[in-house]
Amino acid sequence: MSENRSPDSCLSSQVFSKLTNGKRALEVFGDEIRPTKSLKLMGFCITYDSDSSDYSLSEEESDSSNNNNGVDSSDSHSLFNEIGRDSSIDCLLRCSRSAYGSIASLNRNFRSLVKSGDIYKLRKQNGFVEHWVYFSCQLLEWVAFDPVEKKWMKLPTMPSSVTFMSGMSPAAEAPPLVAVVDNQLYAADHADMEVRKYDKEKRKWLTIGTLPERAGSVNGWGLAFRACGERLIVIGGPKNSGGGFIELNSWVPSQGGPPEWTLLDRKHSSNFVYNCAVMGC
Known part of the structure; x- marks a missing residue:
């Protein structure tokens, strides 16, 4: 929509x-x-x-x-x-x-x-929908980002009983980085820094372009790849703890051609992205 x-x-x-x-x-x-x-x-x-x-x-x-x-x-x-x-x-x-x-x-x-x-x-x-990006770079702390107005909002801290990091190790099975836009399936390959699209007729993956240059990760961890309305969103941060920036880039696949990423905004962070979600409202 x-x-x-x-x-x-x-x-x-x-x-x-x-x-x-x-x-x-x-x-x-x-x-x-x-x-x-x-x-x-x-x-x-x-x-x-x-x-x-x-x-x-x-x-x-x-x-x-x-x-x-x-x-x-x-x-x-x-x-x-x-x-x-x-x-x-x-x-x-x-x-x-x-x-x-x-x-x-x-x-x-x-x-x-x-x-x-x-x-x-x-x-x-009435068909008015805004898709916001929600992600966490600190345990129990989340922020929301409006990609249209380019505004940030800090969310209330989650209860201490809620955790999603206990079994995650940056050294383990790279996480699945997939997203669906306009009923088309896309995937991010962190190792080769490529974006692939699944051809439903030929039943195979096609490389269509590259990820943003600064989309850093640790074996795929710390890299968010999500659908946000009609956009693909890539959130990448520093590869090591201690300082750096989280960058949000977007591309609209309906524009055709290989991905041309637009930098939406960046945010100072000492950690990479732990988790990410998109919600439309």
């Missing part, structure tokens, strides 16, 4: 172009900020601190004098009041998942939508 999202400008065009001081909204024109007669932004306000030259985000306090018996007369389930709940959710579906943490901090309604998990169900129903 193809990735089909528009950038976060969907939010910025509806929300962040209007900054409010709690009384009158502000609009930014280049370096100049001018007041405008726009309605107050729903549920939260952004204020400018001249001392720190920075903006801060806070929830608005409801004014009981403008409500009946202190109850807010606005829709309690509203998101962006000016465009309605359905259109608001349609915008949020197109935002990167890596932005949902910030979106949830806007106000209670946004936070409830994200924490309930409903937004993820709607993304799936």
Whole structure:
């Protein structure tokens, strides 16, 4: 399923172009900020601190004098009041998942939508899928990487009772490095640094190109080879402990020809990759 999202400008065009001081909204024109007669932004306000030259985000306090018996007369389930709940959710579906943490901090309604998990169900129903790479270079510690936005996220530490390293030895049976993209099977040969594709009609493996130059491993251990949506992802790190970088490279097989690897990002690490997984959501 193809990735089909528009950038976060969907939010910025509806929300962040209007900054409010709690009384009158502000609009930014280049370096100049001018007041405008726009309605107050729903549920939260952004204020400018001249001392720190920075903006801060806070929830608005409801004014009981403008409500009946202190109850807010606005829709309690509203998101962006000016465009309605359905259109608001349609915008949020197109935002990167890596932005949902910030979106949830806007106000209670946004936070409830994200924490309930409903937004993820709607993304799936509407065909919006992002594939993130999850891998570990330290026991019980995992990080997530968004290959589109190129953002990192540290995950909570796993329970100490969970381990997957007890029987693994870098000196043992190289691990199987295989991945499936568009119903085609690919394999990484760490010894010859080659990429092979299985020909289902001829029933044999064909060498189609090479792995990235810096895809280091110890007899295949420490090298991750995974399918990530329509991409092949290779994660390789230092061959020895003590320092180096983990590098993430990708190639889209549908582009045809031999693999042309694109460096997505690199991360400092004193160990190689212990384990790796990809999840779409």
